[in-house]
Amino acid sequence: KNQKTVWFNSRFYRANLLWDQGTMRFRDIHLFDESVASDYLTKRGTSNQCHYYTLPVVDGFVWSSLQTVAGLRLKSVGGLEIKGGDPTVDDHTDGELTVRWPIHSPEGEIVITFNETSVSVSAEGGMKDNWFLELSSDKKASLPFRKIDRQKLSCTYKDASYAISAIRGAFTNEPGFGLRIIPEDNRIVLDFSSRLSL
DSSP: OOEEEEEEEOSSEEEEEEEETTEEEEEEEEEOOTTSOOTTSSSOOOSSOOOOOOEEEEETTTTOOSSOOOEEEEEETTSOBOOBOOOEEEOOSTTOEEEEEEETTTTEEEEEEEOSSEEEEEEEETTTTSEEEEEEOOTTOOOOEEEEOSSEEEEEETTEEEEEEEEESEEEEETTTEEEEEOBTTEEEEEOSSOOOO
C-alpha cells in the first residue's frame, strides 16, 4: 500500500512514524510511567479480555474514525500537508534514531531525532520557517489535553496527570484546528521525561 513505518522505544516513551501516500505523520506517541498502576495490580481480571494502558500524547488508533485518520501531521504555513519521498533511518548512534525525509515543494528535508528523553524535529532547505505540526483526530475522540500553555501540554488520562514540555517551539490551541506545535528557530524539541506537575 506504499506505506512505511518506524518505531522508537525508550524507558520514557514510544513513538511511531507512518509514511502513507507521500505524507508522514506521528501515528503514536505514548509515555511510560511506572507510578501509574495497572487495573490488575490489586484486583484480578474477571473477563476474557485484559486492557493495558500507557499515557497518550498521540493515539492514531483510538482517536481515528472512518472519516478522520488521527495523527500529528507536518503542514506548511499555508495549511497544506507536506509531501515527500522515501525516508532514510539511521540507528548507528547508541540510544538514538535519526530519520531524514526528503520533501518535494519546496525542496528540503525534515530531520527527526529520537533519544531516550525527547524528540527533535527540524527542517532544512526551502522548508525553513515554513512548517508546523498539527493534530488531526475524530471530533468525538476523548483527548487527554486539559491545558495548553506555550511551553507545557498538561494532560489527564484515567486519573493519571502528566505533562509534556516544549524545550524548543510552542504549543498553541488554534480555533477551528486544535493543537498545533510551532517551531522556534526552525526546530521543535519535546521532552517526554520530566513528568512536570500540573
